Amino acid sequence: MNKPNEGKAAIKHIESDYDKEIVLVSDFSAFDMKKAPLYDAVILDFTDKKGCLELLKTIRSSFIESIYLLPIFVLSIIEIKDDEIGQLSDGVINNIQTDSINSFIEKVKVKRKQLKPFTPSPEIDKNLIKLLRFSFTREKSLLPVKDRHSVIGYKYPLINLALDSKDAGAEMKAITKAVEEGFFSAKFIDRMHLCGKCYSGFLNYKEVDPETGDAHLETENIIHHFSCAYMGPESDFVREDKLICPKCTKTLRHIGVDYDKPSVMYHSIESDRYFQDPEMKVECLNCGHINDIEGLVQYDLFELSLTDEGIDEAIQPTGSQSAADTVYSGYITYATFGTFLRFEIERVKSSQKNSSIGLLRPGITSEIENDLGHQYQKLIEEISAFVVNNTTASHILSRSVNSFFILMPETPLDKCNMAMEKMKKSLKTLLENNVKDHDIEVHASVREITPNSEYQSVLNDLRAGILKD
Numbered sequence: 001m002n003k004p005n006e007g008k009a010a011i012k013h014i015e016s017d018y019d020k021e022i023v024l025v026s027d028f029s030a031f032d033m034k035k036a037p038l039y040d041a042v043i044l045d046f047t048d049k050k051g052c053l054e055l056l057k058t059i060r061s062s063f064i065e066s067i068y069l070l071p072i073f074v075l076s077i078i079e080i081k082d083d084e085i086g087q088l089s090d091g092v093i094n095n096i097q098t099d100s101i102n103s104f105i106e107k108v109k110v111k112r113k114q115l116k117p118f119t120p121s122p123e124i125d126k127n128l129i130k131l132l133r134f135s136f137t138r139e140k141s142l143l144p145v146k147d148r149h150s151v152i153g154y155k156y157p158l159i160n161l162a163l164d165s166k167d168a169g170a171e172m173k174a175i176t177k178a179v180e181e182g183f184f185s186a187k188f189i190d191r192m193h194l195c196g197k198c199y200s201g202f203l204n205y206k207e208v209d210p211e212t213g214d215a216h217l218e219t220e221n222i223i224h225h226f227s228c229a230y231m232g233p234e235s236d237f238v239r240e241d242k243l244i245c246p247k248c249t250k251t252l253r254h255i256g257v258d259y260d261k262p263s264v265m266y267h268s269i270e271s272d273r274y275f276q277d278p279e280m281k282v283e284c285l286n287c288g289h290i291n292d293i294e295g296l297v298q299y300d301l302f303e304l305s306l307t308d309e310g311i312d313e314a315i316q317p318t319g320s321q322s323a324a325d326t327v328y329s330g331y332i333t334y335a336t337f338g339t340f341l342r343f344e345i346e347r348v349k350s351s352q353k354n355s356s357i358g359l360l361r362p363g364i365t366s367e368i369e370n371d372l373g374h375q376y377q378k379l380i381e382e383i384s385a386f387v388v389n390n391t392t393a394s395h396i397l398s399r400s401v402n403s404f405f406i407l408m409p410e411t412p413l414d415k416c417n418m419a420m421e422k423m424k425k426s427l428k429t430l431l432e433n434n435v436k437d438h439d440i441e442v443h444a445s446v447r448e449i450t451p452n453s454e455y456q457s458v459l460n461d462l463r464a465g466i467l468k469d
């Protein structure tokens with residue numbers, strides 16, 4: 001038999017005090033993907049960097065849960081400065097400690113047990129479910145990493161695996177959708193400016209002649225001769241090592257005394273044109289499109305952390321009944337709510353009258369939901385109707401799984417807080433009357449909308465407020 005790695009087993013079982021199949025992989029060509037679900041954890045030897053990253057990507061790009069959720073560590077004695085490995089693996093280790101590997105395996109196992117099976121359907125975005133489930137089992141946020149091979153210049157490694165890396169729009173759409181549906185909260189990392197035609201971040205900013213579009217320019221000082229008032233480019237004055245005025249032929253002496261340099265002029269080398277203000281153009285090095293500055297697409301990069309809605313969706317995908325698509329009577333979709341909130345912030349800026357926003361959430365865990373069975377849906381509908389009946393027509397409502405968002409225009413924070421506390425109390429009573437076997441907490445949080453509010457952070461703060469409640 002042909003052994004690829006003489007003297008060193010390609011795949012080595014690691015002895016431990018636990019009944020776990022932990023393997024160290026040194027020769028990546030020997031790894032059999034069909035066996036992956038049999039392992040409890042895999043350790044990849046970083047000696048072969050390329051092979052290591054390739055196998056890591058192959059495992060994580062699978063859509064089979066027992067493969068892509070496999071705990072994977074990267075073994076390296078040297079420090080690895082590779083954010084992609086950081087995002088796709090479960091950690092870089094410099095020695096094998098089976099104790100900590102075992103506790104990680106157990107932690108993931110507990111989380112995986114909560115995941116409910118779902119039937120794949122065209123309405124279910126399996127890539128999104130994968131992101132949610134990976135993030136949930138790891139309690140790990142998704143971070144964009146710099147990548148010069150990606151069109152944008154950045155990528156979210158796990159999201160990118162399933163998409164065509166040349167199609168930057170697909171990744172942007174996937175992220176925007178996941179955030180708008182409320183599955184992830186988004187923390188600002190950086191702002192990119194991308195080509196308006198192909199979303200490439202590989203751009204060349206240049207000053208050009210506004211007439212010809214030519215970038216071959218030089219700048220020249222303009223000289224103003226005080227005594228005769230003549231103004232012209234410096235080259236008109238240069239005579240050997242002196243400056244002599246072309247109009248009055250006097251020699252220029254001291255800058256600030258008999259002449260000065262009030263501004264610069266641009267000179268287009270090819271056409272020999274002089275002009276004052278060049279134009280800024282941005283050429284896309286990917287598709288060749290010449291963008292105006294205003295034509296660039298602004299794209300924000302976020303750290304994506306799972307929200308409670310995201311956890312619910314990870315555990316039990318709702319598919320076609322997905323939170324954002326379902327329109328409940330009296331409610332607008334979460335995405336439309338986001339738009340309303342943005343308008344409201346603009347309105348507050350001009351009216352200077354602050355508004356408020358509240359979030360109400362019955363603490364129905366997946367265990368309680370399981371227990372309630374068919375009764376759950378009925379209960380949620382009842383809560384839904386309760387919120388509608390306890391708000392006024394001027395309030396804007398959105399419902400996402402069992403989170404109820406209430407936008408109260410021109411309502412001061414203390415008034416909003418009072419209304420929310422009242423609702424929280426009544427809802428608690430409603431739940432006590434309807435669910436005998438469980439004690440369901442009701443959480444509420446409120447935020448003020450000021451001219452300085454930013455809509456995404458308002459929503460994030462609201463959710464964070466619930467966690468502290």
Ligand SMILES: [Zn+2]
Binds near residue numbers: 225229248250
């Ligand atoms: Zn002169």
Ligand SMILES: [Zn+2]
Binds near residue numbers: 287
């Ligand atoms: Zn382009």
